[in-house]
Amino acid sequence: MAQSNAVGFKYFSEILGRTIHDHSDRKLGRVWDLVAELPSGEFPYPPVKGIVLRNKGREFYLPSIAFSPAQFESGELTTDHHPEPLDGQLSDNDFRVREVLLDKQIVDVDGAKVERVNDVHMLISDRPWIVHVDVGLTGLLRRLGFESSVRRLTRGILRREMRDDLVNWKVVQPLAETEGTGAIRLKVEQAQMKQLHPGEMADILEDLDRDEQMAVVRTLSVEDAADVLEETEEDVQKKVFSHLEPETAADIIEQMDPAEAVDILSQLHSEQSQQIIAAMQPAEREQIQELIQYNERSAGGLMTNEFIRLHPRATVGQALDELRTLAGEIDMIFYIYMVDGAGRLTGVVTLRELLTSGRDQALNKLMSTRLVAVEPGTSVRKVAETFQKYSFLACPVLDGGGRILGVIDLRNSFDDLLPYFDKDAA
Amino acid sequence: MLVSIRSLISSRLRTPLLFLSVLGPGIITANAGNDAGGIATHTRAGADFGLETLWIFVPLCVALIVVQEMANRMGVVTGKGLSDLIRERFGVKITFALMSGLLLTNLTIIAAEFAGVAAAAELFGIARIVAVPIAALAIWALVLRGTYKTIEKVFLAAALFYLSYIAAGIIVKPDPGEVARALLVPRILPDRNYIVMLIALLGTTVTPWMLFYQQSSVAEKGVHIDNYRLSKIDTITGCIAVMIVAVFMVIVSSETLYKHGISVETAADAAKALGPIAGKWAGLLFAVGLLNASLFAASILPLSTSYTICEGFGWESGLSKSFGEAKQFYVLFTVLIVIGAGFVLFQSINLIAVMYISQVINGVVLPVVLVFMLRLINDPKLMGKRVNSRFYNWICYLICGATALLTITAVIMPLLLPGDEI
Numbered sequence: 001m002a003q004s005n006a007v008g009f010k011y012f013s014e015i016l017g018r019t020i021h022d023h024s025d026r027k028l029g030r031v032w033d034l035v036a037e038l039p040s041g042e043f044p045y046p047p048v049k050g051i052v053l054r055n056k057g058r059e060f061y062l063p064s065i066a067f068s069p070a071q072f073e074s075g076e077l078t079t080d081h082h083p084e085p086l087d088g089q090l091s092d093n094d095f096r097v098r099e100v101l102l103d104k105q106i107v108d109v110d111g112a113k114v115e116r117v118n119d120v121h122m123l124i125s126d127r128p129w130i131v132h133v134d135v136g137l138t139g140l141l142r143r144l145g146f147e148s149s150v151r152r153l154t155r156g157i158l159r160r161e162m163r164d165d166l167v168n169w170k171v172v173q174p175l176a177e178t179e180g181t182g183a184i185r186l187k188v189e190q191a192q193m194k195q196l197h198p199g200e201m202a203d204i205l206e207d208l209d210r211d212e213q214m215a216v217v218r219t220l221s222v223e224d225a226a227d228v229l230e231e232t233e234e235d236v237q238k239k240v241f242s243h244l245e246p247e248t249a250a251d252i253i254e255q256m257d258p259a260e261a262v263d264i265l266s267q268l269h270s271e272q273s274q275q276i277i278a279a280m281q282p283a284e285r286e287q288i289q290e291l292i293q294y295n296e297r298s299a300g301g302l303m304t305n306e307f308i309r310l311h312p313r314a315t316v317g318q319a320l321d322e323l324r325t326l327a328g329e330i331d332m333i334f335y336i337y338m339v340d341g342a343g344r345l346t347g348v349v350t351l352r353e354l355l356t357s358g359r360d361q362a363l364n365k366l367m368s369t370r371l372v373a374v375e376p377g378t379s380v381r382k383v384a385e386t387f388q389k390y391s392f393l394a395c396p397v398l399d400g401g402g403r404i405l406g407v408i409d410l411r412n413s414f415d416d417l418l419p420y421f422d423k424d425a426a
Numbered sequence: 427m428l429v430s431i432r433s434l435i436s437s438r439l440r441t442p443l444l445f446l447s448v449l450g451p452g453i454i455t456a457n458a459g460n461d462a463g464g465i466a467t468h469t470r471a472g473a474d475f476g477l478e479t480l481w482i483f484v485p486l487c488v489a490l491i492v493v494q495e496m497a498n499r500m501g502v503v504t505g506k507g508l509s510d511l512i513r514e515r516f517g518v519k520i521t522f523a524l525m526s527g528l529l530l531t532n533l534t535i536i537a538a539e540f541a542g543v544a545a546a547a548e549l550f551g552i553a554r555i556v557a558v559p560i561a562a563l564a565i566w567a568l569v570l571r572g573t574y575k576t577i578e579k580v581f582l583a584a585a586l587f588y589l590s591y592i593a594a595g596i597i598v599k600p601d602p603g604e605v606a607r608a609l610l611v612p613r614i615l616p617d618r619n620y621i622v623m624l625i626a627l628l629g630t631t632v633t634p635w636m637l638f639y640q641q642s643s644v645a646e647k648g649v650h651i652d653n654y655r656l657s658k659i660d661t662i663t664g665c666i667a668v669m670i671v672a673v674f675m676v677i678v679s680s681e682t683l684y685k686h687g688i689s690v691e692t693a694a695d696a697a698k699a700l701g702p703i704a705g706k707w708a709g710l711l712f713a714v715g716l717l718n719a720s721l722f723a724a725s726i727l728p729l730s731t732s733y734t735i736c737e738g739f740g741w742e743s744g745l746s747k748s749f750g751e752a753k754q755f756y757v758l759f760t761v762l763i764v765i766g767a768g769f770v771l772f773q774s775i776n777l778i779a780v781m782y783i784s785q786v787i788n789g790v791v792l793p794v795v796l797v798f799m800l801r802l803i804n805d806p807k808l809m810g811k812r813v814n815s816r817f818y819n820w821i822c823y824l825i826c827g828a829t830a831l832l833t834i835t836a837v838i839m840p841l842l843l844p845g846d847e848i
Contacts, residue, residue, distance in 0.1 A: 102517075103513050103514050103517055103518060103521075104514055105740070115740060116513070116739070116740020117740075118518065118740070135740070140518065140739060143517075143518040143519065144518060144519060144522055206746070207742070209504075209505045209506045209507075209510065209645065210504075210505025210506075210645070210648060211504070211505055211506075233746065235646075235647075235648065238648060239505075239648030242648065242650045243648075243650060269653075272650075
């Protein structure tokens with residue numbers, strides 16, 4: 001369809017501010033903005049529907065069919081169409097290019113980066129289509145009117161051609177303000193954002209300003225938001241959670257590993273964390289309250305109370321069934337902890353042992369009883385040394401009476417422990 | 427649960443008082459304003475005119491509070507830096523022009539800070555060729571290796587040092603009645619140099635970079651709108667504190683230098699002159715104070731400038747990024763320190779001229795920045811119901827007008843009256 005009679009490319013900045021005339025050479029106004037339509041169907045690029053022109057401080061609208069592709073390409077905009085008032089010309093699916101894109105931030109979903117848009121690159125075909133956004137230095141220079149001189153300079157002196165930095169519209173996620181007329185909703189290409197790895201998404205989140213962070217977080221499901229926020233820097237976590245409604249914050253916190261959740265809650269003002277905790281489900285709330293009493297710089301502060309515990313008389317089959325039902329919610333599934341009626345830890349069975357044993361085997365026959373554990377007050381340094389010495393994936397935390405309080409998951413505590421790992425001791 | 431939620435949480439709370447977590451940007455920004463140029467100007471004001479300039483600090487304090495509060499409010503409400511907002515609203519050309527102006531002003535101010543380091547070092551008998559590169563390297567390392575939190579703590583601790591000026595001001599025993607009269611009764615001396623001094627005091631108190639810095643550090647801190655009142659208190663406290671310190675600087679210098687008829691050209695002269703009159707501790711205090719203030723501002727200015735410019739052009743910025751991720755940011759930061767410090771190493775460069783030029787550019791850029799701020803802060807799309815009140819706007823117009831007028835006067839006066847020292 002559109003590609004068949006492609007005639008060339010044009011940057012928005014090259015027509016921005018140009019005067020539009022009618023055929024009797026009367027000035028109709030200057031190009032102020034473009035109106036584009038969100039892509040639908042298989043062709044993924046937004047067509048430019050019309051031009052917003054400005055004349056004596058008022059805005060008018062000219063549909064792009066008022067100009068031939070050749071006119072767009074040359075920038076000589078002359079038309080017989082009469083400009084109409086802008087009101088009522090924009091439908092819900094339209095957006096204003098300048099308002100939404102130019103000088104604003106976008107997410108490049110492909111490069112997992114946040115960029116500022118310097119220019120918009122159009123393919124001129126049956127009409128203009130937005131195909132790229134320019135986020136590079138050349139775009140910046142072009143807008144400032146220095147492009148050709150700087151190009152000549154680098155060509156002459158450095159013998160190098162300056163390269164454009166264009167991002168394909170297909171991987172662009174505009175981040176317009178939540179209010180404002182050109183409300184291009186984040187929902188539009190949400191699916192693309194979801195494909196990002198939580199870690200990449202976290203990086204992006206760190207680059208956004210607060211409103212954008214909030215907008216992105218709100219488009220995510222509660223589970224995804226929890227995954228992403230677990231990965232972001234402390235100050236971003238703090239910002240996001242202190243600006244979310246307590247109910248939403250509580251929903252997200254509930255999805256997190258309790259140890260991580262407690263870390264976040266303890267960064268917030270007491271009033272805010274109290275509101276969030278109060279809005280949580282009773283079971284999760286209890287877990288958090290259990291953990292929040294421990295010093296952050298101790299084993300208690302690192303531990304989570306989500307782990308799998310069974311009575312030693314249970315069988316392998318029961319353990320596997322239990323694992324199957326819980327594995328979705330619990331991070332630490334590599335060890336099953338044997339706990340007697342009084343809550344004392346009596347042994348540990350590994351996932352490997354479970355998988356290689358018969359279903360009827362009793363766990364107390366399999367379990368290892370040589371237990372290594374720490375106490376909640378144990379220092380982080382000591383915890384790191386324990387992990388290094390015994391090289392396991394999780395370490396149980398016991399109180400003075402040998403009752404299990406929680407486990408420290410190496411992967412979740414890695415950042416806290418890392419400074420204490422000793423290269424030579426390994 | 428045996429223990430109530432409230433006590434559980436407070437036991438884990440790192441910041442026992444809400445205020446302390448909001449505190450910082452205002453106090454740091456305002457105190458960084460009391461930099462090498464500030465000390466030099468305030469000391470000269472006292473040495474040359476006694477207490478006669480004190481009354482200007484009252485309107486200056488109001489002006490400072492008004493503009494800093496605006497930057498603060500925009501930071502809290504929008505969560506964005508000022509250059510971000512200017513780029514998004516006014517486009518790339520205006521941003522470029524404004525950023526160029528800001529870069530130029532800030533560069534001259536950075537040079538002035540290193541001039542302060544050089545002067546302070548020379549008072550301790552250390553050659554500037556040794557002291558300035560060490561200071562530059564130390565600043566560079568502190569800022570690049572430290573985290574925002576540690577740096578903020580260092581800055582807050584450095585800000586405490588300004589209290590020593592208040593102590594010195596009490597030791598020299600000024601007449602309280604005289605001070606009160608000088609503060610509250612405006613009186614303009616029919617003296618060209620006096621007018622120029624008023625301009626210099628305005629120039630050293632309200633600067634464009636402070637507005638950018640205040641707004642981005644508040645945005646960076648992510649202060650919640652519910653805590654805006656506290657953040658506002660932080661800003662106002664900072665402004666008042668800095669003005670009190672400035673007033674005490676003038677008092678000290680008036681009681682010692684002016685009363686003995688000693689005029690000073692540089693901050694170093696002032697320290698030397700203070701020695702015999704007020705005891706050797708006064709001179710030492712002055713030198714340490716100057717060093718502290720210079721280092722303090724010489725750390726903040728390059729950092730804030732790099733942030734501001736990268737924000738405006740959409741380049742990656744921030745100390746949490748690696749060099750590869752945020753090249754422009756690190757290059758800018760380094761270049762600003764290298765040029766700023768490098769300037770001072772050339773003995774032939776007239777540092778007074780550098781400071782003078784920086785104040786002129788400052789005076790030109792400030793009203794422009796204020797006009798952009800006014801347009802942004804009065805936009806309900808951006809600020810909701812937290813737009814400026816009409817009264818507030820009028821104060822701002824007054825500040826814009828006064829700055830512009832004074833700047834024009836400052837630029838024209840030396841041209842009309844050649845041979846007069848600034």
